[in-house]
Amino acid sequence: MWKWIARATAVAAVVAVGVFAASTANAEFKLEGEPKIAMLQLATINDGGWSEALEYARVKVEDALGVEIVYTENVPEDNSEILRIIDLYVDRGYNIIIGTSWGYGDAFLEAANKYPNVAFLNCAGETNAANLESFYARSYQGWYLAGIIAGHITQTKKVGTIGGYPLGVVNWDLNAFLRGAQSVNPEIEMVGVFVNTWYDPVKETQAAEALLEQGVDVLGSNMSTPGPHLAFENQGKWSIGFQVDVSDQAPKAVASSMIYKWEAYLIPTLRSIAAGTWVPGEWGWWEGIDTGLFDVDPIADWVPAAAVADVDAARQAMIDGTLDPFQGPLYRQDGSLAVPEGEVLSDDDLWGMTYFVQGSIGTMPTE
Numbered sequence: 001m002w003k004w005i006a007r008a009t010a011v012a013a014v015v016a017v018g019v020f021a022a023s024t025a026n027a028e029f030k031l032e033g034e035p036k037i038a039m040l041q042l043a044t045i046n047d048g049g050w051s052e053a054l055e056y057a058r059v060k061v062e063d064a065l066g067v068e069i070v071y072t073e074n075v076p077e078d079n080s081e082i083l084r085i086i087d088l089y090v091d092r093g094y095n096i097i098i099g100t101s102w103g104y105g106d107a108f109l110e111a112a113n114k115y116p117n118v119a120f121l122n123c124a125g126e127t128n129a130a131n132l133e134s135f136y137a138r139s140y141q142g143w144y145l146a147g148i149i150a151g152h153i154t155q156t157k158k159v160g161t162i163g164g165y166p167l168g169v170v171n172w173d174l175n176a177f178l179r180g181a182q183s184v185n186p187e188i189e190m191v192g193v194f195v196n197t198w199y200d201p202v203k204e205t206q207a208a209e210a211l212l213e214q215g216v217d218v219l220g221s222n223m224s225t226p227g228p229h230l231a232f233e234n235q236g237k238w239s240i241g242f243q244v245d246v247s248d249q250a251p252k253a254v255a256s257s258m259i260y261k262w263e264a265y266l267i268p269t270l271r272s273i274a275a276g277t278w279v280p281g282e283w284g285w286w287e288g289i290d291t292g293l294f295d296v297d298p299i300a301d302w303v304p305a306a307a308v309a310d311v312d313a314a315r316q317a318m319i320d321g322t323l324d325p326f327q328g329p330l331y332r333q334d335g336s337l338a339v340p341e342g343e344v345l346s347d348d349d350l351w352g353m354t355y356f357v358q359g360s361i362g363t364m365p366t367e
Helices: 050-065 079-091 102-114 139-153 168-184 201-213 227-234 263-275 305-320 347-351
Strands: 037-040 069-072 096-099 119-123 132-137 158-163 189-194 218-221 238-243 254-260 285-287 294-296 337-339
Touching (some): 102 132, 119 263, 132 139, 139 238, 158 201, 168 218, 227 238
Parallel strands (some): 037 069, 096 119, 158 189, 158 218, 238 254
Antiparallel strands (some): 254 294
């Protein structure tokens, strides 16, 4: 039996976050047999971004819990292929399956209904059930901090962002980046573009070059490849990375990276599954910077001390609940009011964010 099952009682305080505080008697799901974990990775584990961040977490979970987590790379967002791989793992006795993509949601829900005695976790998903929990981060908080850094180092007062698809989980990152920059200087504008892919080195580099031509001197890349950072470094400009520390890709350009530490969710959750205390959240698990799940890290030593001080202050304010990146007054790009003064954007409106905020240049695609 895993060493971490024996430690479950000792870590009860860690597990007891939100719905995880439920007692064994109230748990809706019971794992049958010794925990055996498999992970489905969207891309290769060294993709330089999304999948690599989850690979870092997988290794850290193995070390912390004393367990092996097997994985399959390059699992496409195709329901039949996802279900085929899940079936293979379940047939081999795996009873905890971790997914890594929003596009896995429907297949994971179908599998959860098919295998009620198997626990399913899916990163960035939106589907949930009695034995399925989707988990994500309030990543816009980290991007607000990244925007503060951008606001301090921009000279043209024009920052840029590259996003994959115009989904709420991407749009809130881009908008928060601008909001953070505007907290330093309200006159800063943002050029936002989408490349309609999660991973394409050519498209991402071309998008970065187009931003440079428009006078952008600080980039917030919401993507995975090094091309955009190299493009900015070649022009003597600056950038912010995403998902993992990318400072080694373009050290003269990368001011910081908005990184994920998915083990902050996975370790306590897997412990609670093994201990029989896991109750999946009805709406999934979606928490903020106070959990240690993400942050801007590291910050280059050439970033102004004033920027670091502002980042530290804003981080603490978000942890204290006195700062929200989308607190009112918040205006959309067209000038219409999205959030009145004294209010904040609701969770439903965050997930459904389909607009750029005021100060943005570019068009938000309708699909």
